[in-house]
Amino acid sequence: MISFAPSLDPAVATENLSLILSPRMRSELFHDHIQRLGDMFDAFVRACPPPWPAPGLALTPEIHFQSELWLPLALIGPAFRRLYRHVLTWPPVLSSTPFASSLSWAGIISLFPPDSGWPVNPALLLERLLDDRRLRLEFVCWSFMPRRFYGNGSNRYPGQTEFIRHWLRERRQRGGELRCLDAACGDGGASYALLRLMLEQGWPTESLRVEGWTLDPLEVWSAAHARFPLDPLRQSAFREALAPLFEQDCHGRLHFRAVDLEEIPAGDERFDLIICNGLLGGPISNHPQSMERIARNLARLLRPHGMLLVADHFHGGWKKSVPVETIQELLGACGLHVIRAGEGIAGVRERSCHACPAVRRE
Missing domain, CATH: 3.40.50.150 (Vaccinia Virus protein VP39)
Incomplete structure (x- = not known):
């Protein structure tokens, strides 16, 4: 059972984080996903005119349709759900992630933090997440703890x-x-x-x-x-x-x-x-x-x-x-x-x- 006492000590936070995030990723498990997603995104870029998915993009039905036609979530979602299962040391509540509620990959990208610099190419994003532990932490926090779930710390009641x-x-x-x-x-x-x-x-x-x-x-x-x-x-x-x-x-x-x-x-x-x-x-x-x-x-x-x-x-x-x-x-x-x-x-x-x-x- 995960149980932590409050502490502002960075060393304690890092030690406890190791109990819930896997320290290393097996990149070879994602090779086929990355290849497939990369081919999909290349075809999307060649075939589709802008606007392409971007954080904060105002989405229209046409953008959702175009995104789903070339970048279907049915093919992107499994790669990231596998990532969640390997990153986290507990069974993730996948219904909490944007993949459970978004209409398209463009819809997911629109929710990215505007200053994150995360790639909109799902293959490149997956590669970076496998290589960068700090980025993995940010991504799972974004995935499971979106800002909209919480207030500003004021007294709600x-x-x-x-x-x-x-x-x-x-x-x-x-x-x-x-x-x-x-x-x-x-x-x-x-x-x-x-x-x-x-x-x-x-x-x-x-x-x-x-x-x-x-x-x-x-x-x-x-x-x-x-x-x-x-x-x-x-x-x-x-x-x-x-x-x-x-x-x-x-x-x-x-x-x-x-x-x-x-x-x-x-x-x-x-x-x-x-x-x-x-x-x-x-x-x-x-x-x-x-x-x-x-x-x-x-x-x-x-x-x-x-x-x-x-x-x-x-x-x-x-x-x-x-x-x-x-x-x-x-x-x-x-x-x-x-x-x-x-x-x-x-x-x-x-x-x-x-x-x-x-x-x-x-």
Whole structure:
């Protein structure tokens, strides 16, 4: 299981990166792919007039059609999926990559970072990725952690934050330890913010424990080491925001792990507070069975009187697949008492999670 403690030490980040990225590539496994893709791209350049695929290109149906005619994804995709499987030391979630959602190779190229300088020729790009470890890191970060998945580090849910602040003040009166989980933590920004909020409410450092769980080990690495290889400005701002936690030696109360929320192994871990924002009901998890497995697994992790918070307004509009009423009913079916909590809802464990009472709303 991939599990990293926060550290801004470059040597530690490099050592941990070696656990999730293969140090060497077997170029001979890709020789046939490179030959075939190179021939395809040469034919494309000879036959097709500009505009050719480029980062930021405004795509038209004609460009997509022309790209698919000469550079079909059905032939390009397998080469890069093989690359992902060989680069990464864990089974990659291929549905997260642009190859799973793009209409054409031109569509993929249009998403390239404008200043990356990556070749638009798939054969040349593949060759460079096999030879250059730094470029491989940038490419897999781009593939599995696109910038659109994350915000700018600001507080996405101020109403929920205020709800948590009030809850922390009341909970502190009981004393004891406080264990919290940021489920589907992504880049870890909310995990660090939660720890900071707990300290601001007067909780002693030694009584706190925050876990950040996400499916992708690359996100675990990025969150633990505040590293964003494709976005140095964001990395610098993120590290500046985290500096007080590291200076006060509070970061040791936080830990990041790769966990599939649909298949959480049985164990003794229990939490007083679980936050699961931006997942249930959005584009990532909207199938009824998937949502039920996640909700029941998280509810099972709650201590008595523990609370599960769910919000996802940044999955609104056309991305909003499931109404909030459905999420309320789902938490209620897990034995949780459902209340409003800022921009989202909260489910409080008042009884066994195996009970299935009717949903109560306030």
